[in-house]
Each structure stands twice: as C-alpha cells, then as structure tokens.
Amino acid sequence: MHVHRVELVDFRNYEQLTLDLTPGCSFFLGPNGSGKTNLLEAIRVIACGRSHRGARDSDMVRLGRPGYRIAVAALGRQEALELDLVWKRGQSRRLRLNGVPVERMADALGRLPVVIFSPGELELVQGGPVGRRRYLDLLLCQLFPAYYDRWLTYQRVLLQRNRLLIQSRGDPHPGEREVWDGSLVEAGLPLAAYRQELAAQLAGVLPALHARLVGAAEALKVEYQPGVSGPPASLRNGDEWMAAYRQQLVHARPLERRRRLTLIGPHRDDLAISWQGRNLRTFASQGQQRMAALAMKLAEVQLLRRQAGEEPVLLLDDVLSELDSSRRAVLLDFLAEGGQTLITAAALGGAIRADDSARFYHVEAGQVRGG
Numbered sequence: 001m002h003v004h005r006v007e008l009v010d011f012r013n014y015e016q017l018t019l020d021l022t023p024g025c026s027f028f029l030g031p032n033g034s035g036k037t038n039l040l041e042a043i044r045v046i047a048c049g050r051s052h053r054g055a056r057d058s059d060m061v062r063l064g065r066p067g068y069r070i071a072v073a074a075l076g077r078q079e080a081l082e083l084d085l086v087w088k089r090g091q092s093r094r095l096r097l098n099g100v101p102v103e104r105m106a107d108a109l110g111r112l113p114v115v116i117f118s119p120g121e122l123e124l125v126q127g128g129p130v131g132r133r134r135y136l137d138l139l140l141c142q143l144f145p146a147y148y149d150r151w152l153t154y155q156r157v158l159l160q161r162n163r164l165l166i167q168s169r170g171d172p173h174p175g176e177r178e179v180w181d182g183s184l185v186e187a188g189l190p191l192a193a194y195r196q197e198l199a200a201q202l203a204g205v206l207p208a209l210h211a212r213l214v215g216a217a218e219a220l221k222v223e224y225q226p227g228v229s230g231p232p233a234s235l236r237n238g239d240e241w242m243a244a245y246r247q248q249l250v251h252a253r254p255l256e257r258r259r260r261l262t263l264i265g266p267h268r269d270d271l272a273i274s275w276q277g278r279n280l281r282t283f284a285s286q287g288q289q290r291m292a293a294l295a296m297k298l299a300e301v302q303l304l305r306r307q308a309g310e311e312p313v314l315l316l317d318d319v320l321s322e323l324d325s326s327r328r329a330v331l332l333d334f335l336a337e338g339g340q341t342l343i344t345a346a347a348l349g350g351a352i353r354a355d356d357s358a359r360f361y362h363v364e365a366g367q368v369r370g371g
Helices: 036-048 119-126 129-143 147-167 174-214 239-251 253-259 286-308 325-336
Strands: 002-011 014-020 025-029 067-075 080-088 094-097 100-102 114-117 220-225 270-275 313-317 341-345 359-364 367-370
Touching (some): 002 036, 025 036, 025 325, 036 067, 036 080, 036 114, 036 129, 036 313, 036 341, 114 286, 119 129, 119 286, 129 147, 129 174, 129 286, 147 174, 174 239, 174 286, 174 325, 220 286, 239 253, 270 286, 286 325
Parallel strands (some): 025 341, 025 359, 114 313
Antiparallel strands (some): 002 014, 002 067, 080 094, 094 100, 220 270, 359 367
16 A cells, blocks of 8 residues: 555645655654654554654644644556545544545544554663553554454443442442453453464564564563463453453452552553563663664554555654664665665764665655655
8 A cells, every 4th residue: 555645724834735645765854853754644644543652633723723634646556546634623433435424533444554664663672561552552543343343342341340349439330340351351352362462473574574674683571461461362262261250359459449540451551572582671772772673663564464465664763864774775775676665864964875766855844856
C-alpha cells in the first residue's frame, strides 16, 4: 500500500496542502517547527484514529480555525482507497471511506496499514507497561480490526468493576461481585489470547531484525508477561484460563478491598524486552534502547505485511539524526527493500546515501516544495 495523495485543510500549521507522493522513500527536510512531523501525524490520525503524540482534535486544528480536514488517497495490491476525515469544534468526527460515511473511526482500522517511529517511541523500551500494552493493542487493531471492540468491551467492564469497588468501599455484595467477575473474565480472554499470540510472532521476527540493525549476533528477546498467571489463554478453549482468572480474583479480594481497584487481569499485562540476558529498560544505554525500539517497529512492518498481504506505510520522524552513519546505511538499505517510507529530518547529512528513486521535499512554515 502506498499513499499517493495527501490533502490537509487547517491541520496544525497547514492552511491548505495538496501533496502527491510516490512509492519508495520520500525525505521531508526543513527546520524544526516547519511542519514535517505534522504531515506524518495527519497520515497516522486518519489511518489509526489517533495521534502518535497523544493530541486531541482541538490540539490539531490550526489556530483560530473552526475545524480541520485530512484526506488521503492510497493504492494497494488489492484496492484503491480514499479516506476523508473532517472534524469541527462541538461536533464528532466525520469519516468517509471511498465516499461512503463510516459510523466509527474503528470501522476503518487496518484499511491503510501504517507504522510510525518517532523519538517518543523510546518509551516502548524505557517506560512502563502501559506503553508496551498500547504497542500490542494498536498493532492488533491493524492486524485484526475486530480486536478494537473486544478491547473496548474489557475497558468498559473494568471501569464498572472499579466503580463498584470504590462505591462499596472495597466490599461489594457477593452477587454483584460475581456478576462483574464473570463479565471481566469473559471480556479478558480475547485480549490475553491475541496478545499472547502476537508476542510469539514478535519473538519469531525480532532477533534477525535487531541483529541486522546492530551488526551483532546477540538476540533481542521479547516475552509476554500476562496479568493472569497459569495456563495460556486460548480463543478456542479458554475454560482453563478463565477458571484460573476467577480463582486469582478470589485470592486478590483482601488486597482489592484495601486498594479498591481491580488488580488482576490483562490490564496488568507486560512485554519483557531483553538483550544479552538483561532487561533493556534498566541495563541498556539509550542507543541500545533506540535500536531495540526501532527493531520492534520494523517487526510491525513484517507482521502487517504477512497478515494483510500489503506493504504498510512506514513513517520515520527525525530518526536518522539519532543513528550513526553505519546504522543509517543499514536502515536505508532495509527500507529500499520494502514499500513506502516517509522520513523527516532537519537536513540530509552527507553520510546518508539514499536510493536513486528517493524523492526530496523541503518543508517550511506549512509549505511543502519539491519532489
């Protein structure tokens, strides 16, 4: 899949932009604050429904304007795709897919597969479990769009159960507790099963990708650490897992009574990342952590390619400046083998060699020239 046209109206610092793109690598060069990242953000928003910067719609509209519009046209092996998103203050988003209104952003998930790597992605390795769960969930939403509704169901049940614990001062009526325990266990099974399978797939592709980036044989390892211990979760037969989950909820009741919070479940999952037998979060340098995070993003590309039969669009935001010349060369060689990549940088250093088919754009003050 490659994006061949992007249109922006009143998005961030873009008053109006129409940009034609080609497959392969495109470099967007310009000073900080010129709008390079905003362009990648727009593509990420319309493809995945949310900004990689955690921004709200009101944060992304141009100053003083009532709303914004993002439109993207893409072409894949199996279909042509047009997405058109409009947001106005005081209104919900309106999304059209190939000219047809879409009720929810989630209904378009996975149609335009996108992977983004930005400086903030280091939290995947450096930060706590929340970021790693988000990584698994966002990738699963693109691999299996129905996953979003299952994730949403679990979040709603978890919220209601936590409210029950708060309102009852940690000691709800046994009948109410039993109802919400059952709902939580049933909603949690798909999350655990999908995440466990995804972690296994990541473990299969990450070592080779990481070794290629760092030029070393030591394998990067990832291991799923479930919030429910015991038997592995399975969508086909989850009875044993659900029984273990129920039992652990029973054992956790005294602590939940004091904490007034649900302490067992997929919302406590984590993904352990290690290299040379050590946890990257606590033992690795920032450079080693950056290589691990980049390898995990490239693993996303491979898994999306395998699942969808399409090349995802890879968005690299100010990544090259953080790599030495040899690793920049390895990364660019890797990118030349795949689909479309959009890369932002303040400048293209002389040590960076790009493929002959690469396109170059200059971005300044919300204007894009070149190509």
